[in-house]
Amino acid sequence: MSQDTIFGRILRGEIPCDQVYADEHCLAFRDVTPQAPVHVLVIPRQPIAQLADATAGHEALLGHLLLVAVQVARQEGLESFRTVINSGADAGQTVFHLHVHVLGGRPLAWPPG
Ligand code: AMP
DSSP states (O other): OGGGSHHHHHHTTSSOOOEEEEOSSEEEEEOSSOSSSEEEEEEESSOOOOGGGOOGGGHHHHHHHHHHHHHHHHHTTOSSOEEEOOOSGGGTOOSOSOOEEEEESSOOOSSOO
């Protein structure tokens, strides 16, 4: 079902993205509405709608997504960065294809809104 999201369309090459990293398991591209000087999304090729739907079978994939997030942050020259995974509408998730936000390049306040 999440293949029918806009991220599914990006994965299928139906709409363009500003790609920064890709491998057999995931794709990373710049957020179209950046909230910081660096704002990249890391998404699995496998359609998982939200983090809450992940199971034990996704353990290696979830670890891979975080390691790719670190790699992207380094690639972008970030020493400090934040990773965010919104799971569910009340948490702010708007695209129901699991994604890791990688944000940096400015001081980031805490707690989030
Ligand atoms: P979330 O609110 O956690 O679901 O994050 C979804 C993110 O996807 C938002 O930050 C959007 O700006 C971003 N987004 C939506 N459509 C696109 C797109 N076509 N290319 C890049 N980023 C997108």
